[in-house]
Amino acid sequence: MGEFDLIAHYFKRPARRSPLGVGDDCALLAPAAGMQLAVSSDMLVEGRHFLSTVDTARLGHKALAVNLSDLAACGAKPLAFTLALALPAVDEAWLAGFSRGMFALAEAHDCELVGGDTTRGPLNICITVFGEVPAGAALLRSGARPGDELWVSGTLGDARLALEVFRGTLDLPAELFAMARMRMEQPTPRVALGLALRGIASAAADVSDGLLGDLGHILRASGVGATVDADAATGCIDLLAHPVAASADLPLALLRTCALSGGDDYELVFTAPAAAHASVLQAGRDAQTRVRCIGRIDATPGLRIVDAQGAPLDQHFSSFDHFSA
Structure with missing residues (x-):
């Protein structure tokens, strides 16, 4: 052939949108x-x-x-x-x-x-x-403002858990591994949510290389900092809701690493004014996508990672980089 x-x-x-289809030099x-x-x-x-x-x-x-x-x-x-x-x-x-x-x-x-x-x-x-x-309605990385809430969509960390199994550093029950592998190999693009957030979100990025790394793009473009609740982010790991998850005995430090640094999630991390909290939740319902508030945007530059009680974490988190990994 x-x-x-x-x-x-x-x-x-x-052909529908391009009159030339795939048979010419340009679309x-x-x-x-x-x-x-x-x-x-x-x-x-x-x-x-x-x-x-x-x-x-x-x-x-x-x-x-x-x-x-x-x-x-x-x-x-x-x-x-x-x-x-x-x-x-x-x-x-x-x-x-x-x-x-x-x-x-x-x-x-x-x-x-x-x-x-x-x-x-x-x-x-x-x-x-x-x-x-x-025109003028696109969600950008540069619109986050101090006082905005920090949100994520869907599930975080499941793909990273599958990767750790492939690397041989983790064992998961077969049911959990099948779920994690599906998230790694067949992610769900949150197109409907992105459309629903127009006019509500102040900034957005997709989570491809890890939540904190992709959030960092928003913070640099917007000239702001953020405080992230690591345990709220860890609560976005879908596998933890599975009945056999307790038997897997997954360490909290590993779960935090997967949620905050794991790649291949293809979820959205976005910011919105605190006054738009109910509107964000409604956008999630309209898009049939779970959304969760995991922190806030600060005027002080830098990224602060805290636990559910607000205490700073000294655990190191690093997202994927093609030329340093």
Whole structure:
């Protein structure tokens, strides 16, 4: 199977948003009147972002999900995406699973594949996604203000727990490991919540490299500091609600590390004025996504980590960095 046969068989779909589909040198997109384009690219490299043993349908899902998560953090509605794919060889079973998982998520968000590239090489997946947001309404990292509440969506730390099992540093009961692995390999982009938070949240970022690291982007862009309740964040670990979690006897220090520093969550960390507390909760209900307040924004720069009683923690937390990890 040649390159263009591969594209036609696994990736060509009827064109809707781009009149040229995937068969020309460029895609053509026109945002609606009064809208801005939101554009983001993410790359997934085998051995760095995913394991060779991952189910290919889950990998196709995740490849697009990590990009949709960026749109969610901006409050943008997905429109279309391009796919650049390097393959060691043509593996039709791999391609069938990958494209099935990717297109299932694309269809769920009405997001159209409009172009890209394929080549032979080490397995590498790069997607660029396009969304639209009303001019001036995008959620940015630079809007946090002292007194704002600090929130997170969904579940934190579960993906990191799965990674620790793969690393051989942790044993989990089979049921818990299956849940954690699902969160690691098939995250849920919080697009609906991002849309619901427009006009409510003051700043937002997606949690990809770890909560504290991604919160740090907001703090630097906004010129503020924050106090984070480590135990409130740890309460966002979904596995802890499972009936067999108590038997796993997971150390509190490990749980705090997973919640605060674990990557691959693809949740939203965001800020909102304290007066908007009820509105944030309603946005979560509208988006059918759990939201939890885990701290506050401070005028004093820096990050302060405390326990549920407000006592400072001396535990060190560090998020993922591609060039230091």
